Amino acid sequence: MIVKFLRPASSFKGVGYSFAKILLDKGELMEVKNFGALSGLSNPRAEDYVNYLEAVTDKNKRIVYPQLHVTISTKSRDHSKSELTGIAEKWLEGMGYGSNPYLIIFHKDTQNNHVHLVSTRIGRDGKKVKDSYERIKGYQVLNQVIGLDENLQAQKDKNNALTYNFSSRAQFMMLLEIKGYTLNLKDGIYQIFKFGKKLDSLPVEKVDERIADYQQNKKRLEQLRAIIEKYRPDFNPELFPETSKLAGGGEGKTTGYNSELAGMLQRNFGLQIFFHAKDGKQPYGYTVIDHAKKAVYKGGDLMPLAEFIKPAPEQANHVTINKPVEIAEFPESEDFESPQINGDESENWYADDIENYHTEFTGFQAPGIYLPPLRIDISDDIDDEQINGRNRKRKRKARTNTR
Template sequence: MIVKFLSKSASFKGVSYNTRKIDRNKGELMKVSGFGPLQAMNGLRPKDYINYLKAVSAQNTRVKLPQLHVAISTKGRSHSGEQLTEIAEQWLKEMGYGDQPYLIIFHKDTHNNHVHVVSTRVDKQGKKISSAYEKLRAMTALYRVLKLDEAEQAKADLAVALSYNFSTKAQFMLLLEAKGYAVRESTGKFQLVRSAKVVHEFDAALVADQMKSYVFPELRQKQMSAVFHRYACLYDTTLVPDLVSLPGGLKKTSSDYHSDLSVYLKASFGWELIFHGKQGKPAYGYTIIDHEQKQVFKGKQVMDLKELLAFRTQVNPDQLPLGSDAIPERFAAAGAQNSPIPENDTGAASHISIEWKPDAFADHHPGFSTPIDISISDDIDDEATHGRNRQRKRQARTNTR
């Protein structure tokens, strides 16, 4: 579970943003607290909440951007809206906002359940609520609410990472970065860092020993290759940069990518595709994490990136029958039909549509497109919340994955 601080604001845009989610049936108002007599009134508008928050904030003119806007996100559907609301309430108390006016809104339109909290950093006596070491305190407070010890959790996450079959240090570090850690290596030690705090340190020999026991999973590689060939012609492989939320409701592209195919493979098989590249430029490689069988592959071991990006969606899978007949003839001829498929293969799924339109950039870099929509109607802030810490992205060792 992660806490993410979103944009500050003088006009409390977070209220409007979240009420629009509710209007579009993408969000649900879970809790209203601290608004005094306002809460007893019917037919309240977003402007009513905003005016109240502004009135409280106006008592301290030194605080120019009083909005507190936070997202608390869980992995997948592991926590319901009600559970996340209870966690958010306790977290607010831990952070000194328990008596503040606040709204809690559950977002239900993304892969990871999450709630948004909107409040003011000025209390009703006109004092500013402390923001010192805020991000560090936020995670510490969340661990207290969840009754988790940061160091113990880091040890548990390390144990899980060491249970995977990986061949390089970069792959091992990627496993932990996917859980939200920054990983540092120096003088024979690894350090796990979260919110600028070292939460665990361990001997690099643990990683070296696990690498020595690496065995290439040939059967799994063949299974995955067959699945890739089967579904790359049904789901668009075009890479689209992930978006990161900015103040004012705008978004910018990040250095992480996804495609229709990668979304489908993760949802259906537990295979996470992590593409490597610099912001604004095409990916130069990728890693596959098979969470089901705890295997880590260099992408080219399953399907070379150029081959993967050469695919284009030729048909709509909703219009195809179930079973092997859904595979285009050109893949049947290559033997894809008779290749082993994992037992949990269901044959078809609902289509995730991202229409690929050629443009000058995509023509020059096949398989890569740039988003032009900056609308906030489709919320991906929880993806940013769960985004990987990529401090080491500019280092040459990324080519060793």
């Protein structure tokens, strides 16, 4: 489950945005609390709620951005609109907004159920609700509301990562970073952080023991190569940059790289592809996380990067066909649900709705969509095959590549 703070605004545009969704039958007003005399009206308008919020806010002229606009999302339909509303009310109470006027609106126009919460940051006493470290606190309160034991979950995620086959420390760290954790190696111990605090630790020798046990599954790699070649004609493997979204529909800096083929592999075969690049340059390598078989591979073990992103001959004038993916042809690749990637800025599976709001109302620079940015530099973990191709023989020849 995700809690997302949308950028504070000087006016209560979140009300108009949500009521526009309601008029289009894409939203439903679930809860209205602490609006005083407005509760006596049979059919209050959006501007009535805005006027009330502004009246409360006027008690403190020093606050430039009084709007609180938050979304709480669940993956797919895991929680109903009523369950999400109950969670949102408890969350507002835990964050200190329980006595403030607020609206909760359910949105039903995306594949993930979510609610929007709109309130004022000013209380009836004219004081601003404390918002120090609110992104961290927001997750802490949400976890308390849904009964998530953060330390226990960290232990489970750590232990699950140790069940994967991986060949380097960087690959192990990647398994936890995609779930929103930050790792810091100090005095031979990995300190594991999330939600702004240390949740667990792990001796580095435990990771090294798993590395020593690593065995490459050549049969699986052959199967994955067969899958890629089968679907290359229908899903373009050429890379395209993913950029942050700016107000007005413009594009910001490059946040990563993706391809149609990589997206299909994750959706249908549990293969998460990470393209590694620096300083906005083209990727120098890639890593494959095979969730279906719990293994991590250097991209070069599968095929050189140049080969992976090379279009099929018939894609000279490519148009995506989106043929059905026949997973049954590959019995070892069971139908797989992509893992949930927990974290604050890295959660994007409801961005189709949020991004529209950012662009139209707030000028918020939204994060790139698809894969979360990783802070791991694995350039030393990329083997020579990545750049020069399979079976290159050195034989004391001068190195011809640069990286």
